[in-house]
Amino acid sequence: xxxxxxTSGAFFDMYSRKHVEEVFNTxxxxxxxxxxxxxxxxxxxxxxxxxxxxLVYLEYMKNGSDVSFGEPGSLVVxxxxxxxxxxxxxxxxxxxxxxxxxxxTCGLAGGLIQRIHGRKSDSVLLPxxxxxxxxxxxxxxxxxxxxxxxxKIKRIQIVQHKIDSIELKILVDKHLRDVGxxxxxxxxxxxxxxxxxxxPDIKIGIKEVNRFDAKDPYIISKVDRSKFVEKMxxx
Ligand SMILES: [Zn+2]
Numbered sequence: 603x604x605x606x607x608x609t610s611g612a613f614f615d616m617y618s619r620k621h622v623e624e625v626f627n628t629x630x631x632x633x634x635x636x637x638x639x640x641x642x643x644x645x646x647x648x649x650x651x652x653x654x655x656x657l658v659y660l661e662y663m664k665n666g667s668d669v670s671f672g673e674p675g676s677l678v679v680x681x682x683x684x685x686x687x688x689x690x691x692x693x694x695x696x697x698x699x700x701x702x703x704x705x706x707t708c709g710l711a712g713g714l715i716q717r718i719h720g721r722k723s724d725s726v727l728l729p730x731x732x733x734x735x736x737x738x739x740x741x742x743x744x745x746x747x748x749x750x751x752x753x754k755i756k757r758i759q760i761v762q763h764k765i766d767s768i769e770l771k772i773l774v775d776k777h778l779r780d781v782g783x784x785x786x787x788x789x790x791x792x793x794x795x796x797x798x799x800x801x802p803d804i805k806i807g808i809k810e811v812n813r814f815d816a817k818d819p820y821i822i823s824k825v826d827r828s829k830f831v832e833k834m835x836x837x
Pocket of ligand 1: 646647648706707709
């Protein structure tokens with residue numbers, strides 16, 4: 603068994619993460635980096651992301667204004683080292699993250715990121731300009747599973763067919779299928795929570811699937827975003 607595993611390179615959803623931790627029976631430490639900027643932040647044993655403030659200067663913005671601590675914003679990166687192309691207020695990393703103004707109990711100093719919510723290009727855009735990120739769907743599923751007290755879900759995928767129509771595909775853990783609440787009840791709990799967050803005008807479908815391919819994306823959106831203004835980040 604490895605002592606720990608370091609991951610980097612792409613947004614790591616909690617289902618894939620849990621699966622890898624179970625298979626290798628160890629803890630994952632995520633490293634937040636991008637090809638253009640290099641290291642941005644790394645996860646400590648408490649699961650907080652510590653910003654590499656000696657390597658990058660970070661800003662968190664929405665529609666051109668800084669967001670407050672605890673509020674999600676688009677990541678803007680300025681790289682503080684290197685002799686190649688300068689990277690100044692770079693936005694193309696395309697991630698939305700929430701900055702935090704606390705001290706971490708692990709003892710490391712410096713800025714913190716509470717959570718990386720996902721890429722804007724992998725989000726769901728709603729008719730009123732709200733964008734729903736991977737973290738929103740994970741939070742809703744997490745709340746639903748803790749309500750029914752059985753972790754029956756192995757993996758999910760969100761497909762947005764139209765601006766007001768979302769389908770959630772769910773792979774149920776076959777060993778836990780008949781434990782606790784029936785699957786139908788779980789689906790209706792998830793659907794209600796989604797409706798509360800996304801609004802009553804969004805059609806929400808839930809479909810059980812038998813398998814996913816390893817490379818299936820977490821979110822597929824078929825909506826054209828060219829005329830769209832970002833109004834709110836739902837995380
Ligand atoms: Zn820490």
